[in-house]
Amino acid sequence: xxxxxxxxxxxxxxxxxxxxxxxxxxxxxxxxxxxxxxxxxxxxxxxxxxxxxxxxxxxxxxxxxxxxxxxxxxxxxxxxxxxxxxxxxxxxxxxxxxxxxxxxxxxxxxxxxxxxxxxxxxxxxxxxxxxxxxxxxxxxxxxxxxxxxxxxxxxxxxxxxxxxxxxxxxxxxxxxxxxxxxxxxxxxxxxxxxxxxxxxxxx
Ligand code: GAR
Numbered sequence: 346x347x348x349x350x351x352x353x354x355x356x357x358x359x360x361x362x363x364x365x366x367x368x369x370x371x372x373x374x375x376x377x378x379x380x381x382x383x384x385x386x387x388x389x390x391x392x393x394x395x396x397x398x399x400x401x402x403x404x405x406x407x408x409x410x411x412x413x414x415x416x417x418x419x420x421x422x423x424x425x426x427x428x429x430x431x432x433x434x435x436x437x438x439x440x441x442x443x444x445x446x447x448x449x450x451x452x453x454x455x456x457x458x459x460x461x462x463x464x465x466x467x468x469x470x471x472x473x474x475x476x477x478x479x480x481x482x483x484x485x486x487x488x489x490x491x492x493x494x495x496x497x498x499x500x501x502x503x504x505x506x507x508x509x510x511x512x513x514x515x516x517x518x519x520x521x522x523x524x525x526x527x528x529x530x531x532x533x534x535x536x537x538x539x540x541x542x543x544x545x546x547x548x
Contacts, residue, residue: 347374347530350425354434357387362519373530378423413438447539449484461489479518492538
């Protein structure tokens with residue numbers, strides 16, 4: 346059984362999808378704890394499922410590194426096989442990435458490497474593109490630059506607001522995340538993905 350810690354900042358709809366999936370005895374992964382960098386509304390999903398949660402408030406630490414050390418300490422309590430960044434709206438310090446890689450994955454509401462960063466949906470609308478997407482990646486020390494595990498296109502419709510587009514991307518993210526965790530539990534080799542050279546170097 347794959348043990349997962351999920352880290353969130355927001356509403357936790359992707360977390361909820363993982364919790365719902367792991368309620369099925371046949372699903373080979375379990376969320377063992379949920380962590381947040383603030384009093385995130387999504388922590389209620391952990392409570393609803395009776396899953397332990399922890400909060401490491403970013404503002405309580407003098408530096409990103411100190412926050413990262415406290416976060417890592419909390420994560421390690423649960424001895425997870427995989428850590429999922431599921432709407433954690435903070436850059437994770439290199440020490441944490443290095444300690445967890447490659448068993449650290451992130452969901453992103455765009456078709457990476459397009460529109461990385463904290464405003465992937467807004468940036469796609471502002472760019473005027475007619476399609477964007479959802480991606481699940483292995484986290485490295487770049488901003489949304491790690492190896493792509495899976496991604497899927499989502500159309501941008503005329504007049505879409507950021508909220509409307511995001512609400513159409515999220516169900517795709519949820520499906521890809523649940524499938525990715527299943528694939529990892531079934532032996533998908535993240536190490537092989539992590540050592541893959543970026544396309545620009547390969548060519
Ligand atoms: C998701 O769309 C996730 O990809 C995004 O935040 C949302 C969280 O939704 N993450 C990022 O943009 C990270 N750069 P949720 O809290 O409802 O799961």
